[in-house]
Amino acid sequence: MLYGYWGFYYDPTYFLVLIAAVLSIIASIRVNSTFQKFNQIPSRSGMTGAQAAEQLLRSNGIYDVQIQHVRGALTDHYDPRTKVVRLSDATYGSTSVAAIGVAAHECGHVLQHHEEYAPLKLRTFLVPAANIGSRAGIPLILLGIILGYNNFLIQIGIWVFAIAVLFQIVTLPVEFNASGRALRLLERQGILTETETGQSRKVLRAAALTYVAAAATSVLQLLRLVLLAGNGRRRN
Numbered sequence: 275m276l277y278g279y280w281g282f283y284y285d286p287t288y289f290l291v292l293i294a295a296v297l298s299i300i301a302s303i304r305v306n307s308t309f310q311k312f313n314q315i316p317s318r319s320g321m322t323g324a325q326a327a328e329q330l331l332r333s334n335g336i337y338d339v340q341i342q343h344v345r346g347a348l349t350d351h352y353d354p355r356t357k358v359v360r361l362s363d364a365t366y367g368s369t370s371v372a373a374i375g376v377a378a379h380e381c382g383h384v385l386q387h388h389e390e391y392a393p394l395k396l397r398t399f400l401v402p403a404a405n406i407g408s409r410a411g412i413p414l415i416l417l418g419i420i421l422g423y424n425n426f427l428i429q430i431g432i433w434v435f436a437i438a439v440l441f442q443i444v445t446l447p448v449e450f451n452a453s454g455r456a457l458r459l460l461e462r463q464g465i466l467t468e469t470e471t472g473q474s475r476k477v478l479r480a481a482a483l484t485y486v487a488a489a490a491t492s493v494l495q496l497l498r499l500v501l502l503a504g505n506g507r508r509r510n
């Protein structure tokens with residue numbers, strides 16, 4: 275309704291949001307194909323993702339973080355509350371350069387948590403508000419429009435949505451930093467050769483692009499909401 279009412283003629287930002295959405299889809303297809311490609315290449319060390327993660331954590335003096343297997347494709351993550359690195363079907367037992375890269379990336383998040391890396395702390399702090407913002411932002415704005423341009427509701431909607439956008443922006447340095455740490459450690463510790471590290475880098479870069487595309491999409495959505503709210507105010 276929000277979109278149909280004004281049409282794209284008065285609202286060129288609609289195209290930007292569409293482009294960003296298409297880029298997000300391309301990025302997610304690309305991360306899968308890049309992972310598949312480098313998941314065919316076994317590392318020379320012959321370590322599995324789980325073994326590589328274990329070595330990276332222990333060699334950095336971290337003994338209280340467990341490594342577990344989780345179902346699904348690319349569902350790998352680090353849960354700082356339970357202190358568990360969960361590696362998916364494709365990474366846990368695989369010896370490929372892709373699997374080791376992803377496992378090391380999750381260890382990068384462990385190290386960030388251990389060192390109280392500032393962007394990660396900010397990101398964690400924003401989680402509850404960002405969850406509310408991503409769910410309630412647009413409904414609040416719509417409600418504000420339905421109730422005859424209730425400016426208060428529209429403003430609140432935009433501000434809570436902005437927190438969700440901020441969360442996605444803060445995610446970027448956290449993700450890039452985790453990959454940077456991972457690749458440095460893998461090469462320094464001889465888990466991957468220089469060539470293999472380069473291949474792993476391609477996988478992690480493709481993964482990072484999905485976060486960039488998601489952040490760009492949400493920034494453009496916010497811009498669009500601000501412009502639409504401004505247009506509505508002028509018309510009333």
Ligand SMILES: [Zn+2]
Nearest residue numbers: 379383449452
């Ligand atoms: Zn990550």
